Amino acid sequence: MLLTPGPLTTSETVKSQMLVDHGTWDDEYKRDTQAVRAELLKLANAPQEDYAAVLMQGSGTFAVESTLGTAVPKKNAVLMIAINGAYGQRMAQIADYLDIRHVDVAFAEDEITDWSRIQSELTAHPEVTHFAVVHCETTTGILNPIETIIPKVHAMGITTIVDAMSSFGGVPINTADLGLDYLISSSNKCVQGVPGFGLVIAKRTTIDQTKGNARSLALDLYDQYRTFEEHDGKWRFTSPTHVVYAFLQALRELNAAGGVTARNRRYAENEAKLREGMAKLGYEPVIKADVQSPIITSFKYPSQQFDFQALYEYLKKNGFIIYPGKVSNIDSFRIGNIGQVFAPDIDQLLELIKQYSVVEV
Numbered sequence: 294m295l296l297t298p299g300p301l302t303t304s305e306t307v308k309s310q311m312l313v314d315h316g317t318w319d320d321e322y323k324r325d326t327q328a329v330r331a332e333l334l335k336l337a338n339a340p341q342e343d344y345a346a347v348l349m350q351g352s353g354t355f356a357v358e359s360t361l362g363t364a365v366p367k368k369n370a371v372l373m374i375a376i377n378g379a380y381g382q383r384m385a386q387i388a389d390y391l392d393i394r395h396v397d398v399a400f401a402e403d404e405i406t407d408w409s410r411i412q413s414e415l416t417a418h419p420e421v422t423h424f425a426v427v428h429c430e431t432t433t434g435i436l437n438p439i440e441t442i443i444p445k446v447h448a449m450g451i452t453t454i455v456d457a458m459s460s461f462g463g464v465p466i467n468t469a470d471l472g473l474d475y476l477i478s479s480s481n482k483c484v485q486g487v488p489g490f491g492l493v494i495a496k497r498t499t500i501d502q503t504k505g506n507a508r509s510l511a512l513d514l515y516d517q518y519r520t521f522e523e524h525d526g527k528w529r530f531t532s533p534t535h536v537v538y539a540f541l542q543a544l545r546e547l548n549a550a551g552g553v554t555a556r557n558r559r560y561a562e563n564e565a566k567l568r569e570g571m572a573k574l575g576y577e578p579v580i581k582a583d584v585q586s587p588i589i590t591s592f593k594y595p596s597q598q599f600d601f602q603a604l605y606e607y608l609k610k611n612g613f614i615i616y617p618g619k620v621s622n623i624d625s626f627r628i629g630n631i632g633q634v635f636a637p638d639i640d641q642l643l644e645l646i647k648q649y650s651v652v653e654v
């Protein structure tokens with residue numbers, strides 16, 4: 294069982310969809326692609342008249358790079374990036390590669406991207422035309438307050454981009470109410486599909502103006518969008534057919550289990566059980582409970598002698614894969630709460646760590 298931020302443990306029924314081969318020109322495949330696109334808009338609370346779902350081959354980063362490289366014009370545009378972890382940092386790195394002018398607003402990794410700081414930076418930088426922030430910063434598992442930030446940035450006439458990679462499907466997001474221009478996620482996180490494509494929920498009036506912006510042919514989000522729209526769900530270039538069918542099944546299972554609200558509840562229960570159980574065993578979380586997401590939890594090493602690799606190997610032998618830490622200045626490790634993971638699984642994990650701690654620590 295994977296207790297990781299994705300790829301994560303998926304259901305047998307999702308995996309079994311990949312046993313059939315499909316042709317990409319087939320009408321049925323195009324219809325199923327359209328069904329995926331329509332369902333994604335519902336999950337994002339983004340009406341079809343105003344938004345379009347654009348799928349992009351590759352991992353989540355390909356979708357982020359495609360969005361930044363297409364949304365931001367080559368001239369007279371400046372991107373502000375609010376950064377409190379590795380994924381915010383990655384957007385700055387993408388901007389460097391693509392020669393996009395950017396203003397980085399850096400926060401500590403265990404602090405949310407706070408609106409008042411962003412507001413004063415926006416006042417100091419009237420040249421900013423685009424704004425990007427990560428929703429759940431998977432580096433630590435902190436949940437940034439996009440409900441506060443995005444409507445205010447949007448009201449200033451700035452194009453808004455949210456990397457909701459690890460939260461979409463597991464945390465409710467009201468894309469239209471926020472006035473959000475681009476929401477980015479991927480097939481292998483909270484929808485509980487397998488890796489293979491990214492997805493972008495784009496506001497039509499915004500993406501309609503991005504023709505010719507792209508710095509890359511393969512990652513041209515505008516051209517990808519137009520191909521889906523004009524050819525009834527036909528992907529541009531070869532698509533990950535098996536992954537699309539697994540994803541369609543994952544969407545059905547998400548709805549059958551009660552949608553995003555029910556999934557959020559299950560993940561939150563996993564997270565609370567994990568955090569409380571670990572505290573009893575002497576493991577302190579990196580992130581304060583009030584800004585902790587239900588997605589993934591970071592724990593500080595309990596002592597200087599703590600050997601993460603040894604705990605990792607022990608849990609692996611007993612059926613669980615956990616994740617190393619990514620916080621720059623704190624020795625930590627991470628345990629994911631997402632995927633086909635339920636309360637009894639967390640109980641079992643805690644029991645194993647308890648036994649391990651008695652022997653090793």
Ligand SMILES: *Cc1c(COP(=O)(O)O)cnc(C)c1O
Nearest residue numbers: 352353354380429431456458459
């Ligand atoms: C997973 C993730 C990504 C994308 O990572 P890939 O390895 O390219 O799939 C981007 N942002 C966040 C916040 C993530 O959790």
